[in-house]
Amino acid sequence: MRAFRFVTVDVFTEQRFGGNQLAVFPDARGLSDAEMQALAAEFNLSETTFVLPPSDPHNTARVRIFNRVAEMPFAGHPNVGAAYVLGREDEEAHRAYRFEEPAGLVEVALERDAEGRVIGAEVAAPQPLRVGAELPARIAAACAGIPEAEVLTLRHAPTLASDGGNHRLLTEVTPAGLAAAAPDLGAFRRAVADFPSETRGFLSLYIYCRDGAKVRARMFSPLTGTWEDAATGSAATPLAGFLLRLGGGSEGAWEIIQGAEMGRPSLLLARARRLADGYRAAVGGRCVPVLRGEAVL
Template identity: 85%
Template sequence: MRAFRFVTVDVFTDRRFGGNQLAVFPDARGLNDAEMQALAAEFNLSETTFVLPADNPQHDARVRIFNRVAEMPFAGHPNVGTAFVLGQEDEDSPRLYRFEEPAGLVEVALLRDGAGRVTGAEVAAPQPLSIGAVLPVATAAACAGIPEAAVVTARHAPTLASDGGNQRLLTEVTPEGLVAATPDLGAFRRAVADFPDETRGFLSLYIYCRDGAAVRARMFSPLTGTWEDAATGSAATPLAGFLLHLDGDEDGAWDITQGVEMGRPSLLLARARRRADGIRASVGGRCVPVLRGEAVL
């Protein structure tokens, strides 16, 4: 029998049982791909991370991120939570972690309180903002289970965007539409079938309403088993970059509240800035440890 230690944390919150849940295996040496996927499915969280030695000794670790059905190239709250766990366990933890991931090198800066204790982290998206195809209002509305009139198009149509992770369909909605939204699995499947090239065979929907720098958001990804996500860093960063793109400013910051309708309120602090290679974004927040244990295989 082999035993592998794990920690669970709530990410993008300052209290237990809020934010987005994450399971972290701080030392995943000895686990194969199939076992990592099976463990992620067993935890049944939106993501589980597995920490391995870095291929490049100048980097801190290789981090693999699995959702319930597949490995992900990058995700926000798993990086924030993983850095938090590693930072809390290491008294000599660096200010900045460099994680090797399929999407590229990911930099995660630790957040500390006045006494120097690690309280959270901020992750920079590994790639500049990439704006993809526009999808019909009818498609976005059907996926969200809301009337087409609840989709706001004054600033932009539903638009696919990413910055190193999975594409998100960014869709502005009315406050009433945000509250009423209920994902429709059949509509997601039809969207992927109707737009195979644009969606690349996968679709998740990030709906939001905005009041200046304050944003309320919800994220649906039923094709991966995540009917709704409490906090989605890899959607917050392309949204921040896209909002900066629309505003035309040099930099910007947004407080994104998510997970309220799930009873797991989360606060994501997103920033974006223009750089020579495009618009770069980051997202940060606090974390809280919840459980510790061992998986025995």
């Protein structure tokens, strides 16, 4: 029998049982791909993270992220949570980490309190903003289970966007639409079937409403088993880049509240800059430890 240590943390929150849950295996050496996927399914969280030695010794670690059904090229809260766990286990660690992931090299900076204790982290998206196809407002509305009139298209149509992770359908909605949304699995399946080239067989919906620099958001990805996500860093970063692109500025910052409707309120601090290679974004927040244990295989 083999034992593998794990830690669970709540990410993008300062209160236990808020934010987005994450399981982190700080030393995943010896686990096969199939075992990592099975453990992610067993934890039944939106993502589970496995830390391995880097292929390049100049980097900190190789990090693999699995949702319930597949490995992900990049995700936000797993990087924030993994860096937090590693930083708490070695308080003398460097201020920043470099993680090797399928989407590219991911840089994560630790956040410390006045006493130097690690309390959170900020992750930079590994790629600049990539804006994909627009989908009809009726598709986004159907997936969200709200009337089409609740989808706002004055600033932009529902737009697929990413910056290293899975693409998200960024959709601005009314406050009433945000509150009433409930994902329709059948609508998601029909959208993927009706727009195969645009969605590439996958669709997650990120709806939001704005109040200046403050944003309220919800994310639905039922095709991967995540009915609703409490905090989605890999949606917050493309949203930040996309909003900056829409506004035409050189930099911007947004406070994003997510998860409130689930009873797991999260605060994500997203920022974006316009650089020579495009719009680059980062997202950060606090973390809280919850559980420790071993998986025995």
